[in-house]
Amino acid sequence: xxxxxxxxxxxxxxxxxxxxxxxxxxxxxxxxxxxxxxxxxxxxxxxxxxxxxxxxxxxxxxxxxxxxxxxxxxxxxxxxxxxxxxxxxxxxxxxxxxxxxxxxxxxxxxxxxxxxxxxxxxxxxxxxxxxxxxxxxxxxxxxxxxxxxxxxxxxxxxxxxxxxxxxx
Numbered sequence: 001x002x003x004x005x006x007x008x009x010x011x012x013x014x015x016x017x018x019x020x021x022x023x024x025x026x027x028x029x030x031x032x033x034x035x036x037x038x039x040x041x042x043x044x045x046x047x048x049x050x051x052x053x054x055x056x057x058x059x060x061x062x063x064x065x066x067x068x069x070x071x072x073x074x075x076x077x078x079x080x081x082x083x084x085x086x087x088x089x090x091x092x093x094x095x096x097x098x099x100x101x102x103x104x105x106x107x108x109x110x111x112x113x114x115x116x117x118x119x120x121x122x123x124x125x126x127x128x129x130x131x132x133x134x135x136x137x138x139x140x141x142x143x144x145x146x147x148x149x150x151x152x153x154x155x156x157x158x159x160x161x162x163x164x165x166x167x168x
Contacts, residue, residue, distance in 0.1 A: 132161050 136157045 129161065132157055135160075 136153060139153055
């Protein structure tokens, strides 16, 4: 078993004193540098946390600002689109109105031309009737007419008049 003799107790006591002395000296030598290192590290971490928090707040502010700008841009886009729609509808109305006016003017010109052609045709028919009447009168005067000759001339004149109408 273990026997504690005086020599061994002294050595143990000496070892304990040496360890405590070494620990005290090391604590005295290393305590301040370790404490300062830990203090600096704590301050660095606190600074990084504060910086991260400030960056977070700044990013949230920028996010809100950009969201506001985006909303304003969308509103402006909608206004521009609405303005463009209104302009295109106005332009469409103008084009349709002009087309209607042009069609109406074309229709009026065509009606005038038709009326002129009718007038010309009427004048031509009147002229032909006059010519046939004159021709009939000449034939009538040049011959002494009996009733049979007069009927024949009338039929002939009517035939010529009918042919003349169909030709024009």
